[in-house]
Amino acid sequence: MSTAALTDRSERPSLARLGRVEARKMVDTRSGLWLLALTALASLASVVVAIIFDDDNRDFGQMFVDAMLAASILMPIIPILLVTSEWSQRTALGTFALTPIRERVMTAKLLALLVLLVAFSVLCLGMSALGAAVAGTGLGFDGSGAGEVLLYQSLSLLFGFGLAAVLMNSPAAIVLNFVVPILIAAVAAISVGVQDVVAWIDPSVWSDLADGSANDWDKIATSTLAWVVLPIAVGLVRLRRRDVS
Amino acid sequence: MIEARGLTKRFSAQVAVQDLSFRCEPGTVTGFLGPNGAGKSTTLRMICGLTVRTAGDATVLGTEYRRIANPARHVGVMLDASAQHPGRRGRETLRLCAETIGADPSRVDDMLTLVGLDRTAAKRRVGKYSLGMRQRLGLAQVLLGDPDVLILDEPANGLDPEGIIWMRQLLRGFADRGGTVLLSSHLLNEVEALADQLLLIRQGRLVASGSKDELLAGNGTLVRSPEPEELGRALAGAGIAATATDGGLIAEAEPEAVGRAALAGGVPLSELRPAEGAGLEQLFLSLTSDEAGPGA
Known part of the structure; x- marks a missing residue:
């Protein structure tokens, strides 16, 4: 067979195809299914609580936002394991033998996260619509806060993805996912001067998006650079150089 | 066809593979022999672009592996049968691979049958598999894309004697249909009956190579x-x-x-x-034992 035929790019599995494969990897293992189930359960719990306490403010829109926020506690572990399990379970050996251009695998994983986000949003929409109907709080939904909460959810997922890409180690990435905001708060507490500087790279500013109070878009942008763009970039460089074994 | 020219891998101070050159021709099975830690796995990983080469280059079917658009359609690679997600079912593992490389999904069941994993086994999670079953699953996976070349690291590891005979027939048939097979082993008797070409390495260096007949001549x-x-x-x-x-x-x-x-x-x-068996065994031992080599 000629070299031209072997290297013909039209023969290359498309990113859509690789994305489908990565999405499938999130649900076809026991641990992956448990994680998804627990995440969905957290959202369901938030809707149930809203119904039980029968707060009139908890209409469809608010229930949706709350359900998404409840999911965002555990959800970043999904992208973390999607990346790190390749190393901990050593499936990277097979994955990168099938797809030698390693960045393509990472892009496919990002596409899979998009699928995850859409799927969860639909699930939360369904649950909160049902919840609002049961609670009788009305199905009116002006969409306020939905964009912000989606952005918040995306940033949380990408934060986990970036940590996993750099560290390539499940326990380290999971621990840091929860500890980084605490550490930054601790550093900020040293003095007001330090706090002013640290505020620019503090990912907890993202939670303003969650409660609809976001106005510090500069700080949201800089902390995204520090905790999403930079880790993913460093992770890609590390990945290109790493020996897979 | 597989070709390696001057493959070298250094980890900081340590040399894992030193200036390794060889060729594997279509229609042949090449046994890559050497004791544990001799650099066999590192060499195979360098060929497949998984380990970064310090020097030298390697081609498969005349092309650098990384540049092949959909490698699994041409080269079946199994570098560690136990490197599978334990929480994934056997059949699902193959379906993921088939989906990735765009192979016909019906091949999944065909390959499972070919390697002798029945429905019950295919439904079990890989974590429950014996090493021999993982080797069979791995072989099913490398054959999914109907490749022309197979690169297998210790494929006989964990197989029972019956399994080794089965694998020998499978790979012999593959080579007889014009395929190229490169497989490594640290045990001579696993590849002795199968390989027609041999590469012997010790401490990262090629110490002998040639057809089995050539290496045995003079015995x-x-x-x-x-x-x-x-x-x-x-x-x-x-x-x-x-x-x-x-x-x-x-x-x-x-x-x-x-x-x-x-x-x-x-x-x-x-x-x-x-005077075959004893001759090859003697050769293997003398070439790979610590006392015999140039580094002793």
Whole structure:
């Protein structure tokens, strides 16, 4: 067979195809299914609580936002394991033998996260619509806060993805996912001067998006650079150089 | 076809593979032999672009592996049968691979049948598999894309004797249909009956290579006769040196010459064959043992 035929790019599995494969990897293992189930359960719990306490403010829109926020506690572990399990379970050996251009695998994983986000949003929409109907709080939904909460959810997922890409180690990435905001708060507490500087790279500013109070878009942008763009970039460089074994 | 030219891998101070060059031709099975830690896995990973080379280059089917658009359609690679997600079912593992490379999903069941994993086994999670079952699953996976080349790291590891015979037939058939097979092993007897080309490495260096026949030539002929003294005289008469071994003689000549000498001397023979097993084993041990090599 000629070299031209072997290297013909039209023969290359498309990113859509690789994305489908990565999405499938999130649900076809026991641990992956448990994680998804627990995440969905957290959202369901938030809707149930809203119904039980029968707060009139908890209409469809608010229930949706709350359900998404409840999911965002555990959800970043999904992208973390999607990346790190390749190393901990050593499936990277097979994955990168099938797809030698390693960045393509990472892009496919990002596409899979998009699928995850859409799927969860639909699930939360369904649950909160049902919840609002049961609670009788009305199905009116002006969409306020939905964009912000989606952005918040995306940033949380990408934060986990970036940590996993750099560290390539499940326990380290999971621990840091929860500890980084605490550490930054601790550093900020040293003095007001330090706090002013640290505020620019503090990912907890993202939670303003969650409660609809976001106005510090500069700080949201800089902390995204520090905790999403930079880790993913460093992770890609590390990945290109790493020996897979 | 696989070609390696001057492959070298250094980890900081340590040299794992040093200036390794070889070729594997279509229609042949090449056994890549060496003790554990000799650099076999590192070499195979360098060929597949998984380990970054310090120097040298390697091509598969004339192309650098990384540049092949959909490698699994041309090269089946199994570098560690146990490197599978334990929480994933056997069949699902293959379906993921089929989806990735765009292979017909019906091939998943065909390959499972081919490697002898039944429905029950295919439904189990890989974590529950024995190493032998993982090897079978791995072979099913490399064959999914109907490749022309197979690169297998220790494929016989964990297989029972029956499994080794099965794998030998599978790979022999693959090579006989024009395929190229490169497989590594740290155990001589696993590849002895299968490989027709051998590469022996020790401490990252190639210490011997060639066809099995070439490497065995010069190991002499085992000959037995109910009249050993007569045989000894006949061989001496033909100018063939021989040394006694248990119940027979190892003659330093080809079987045909030994047979003619016996015929000329009118000596009946009960056995006449190349002194194979012991010869290759001796070669392997002498080339790979610490005492024998240049580094000793």
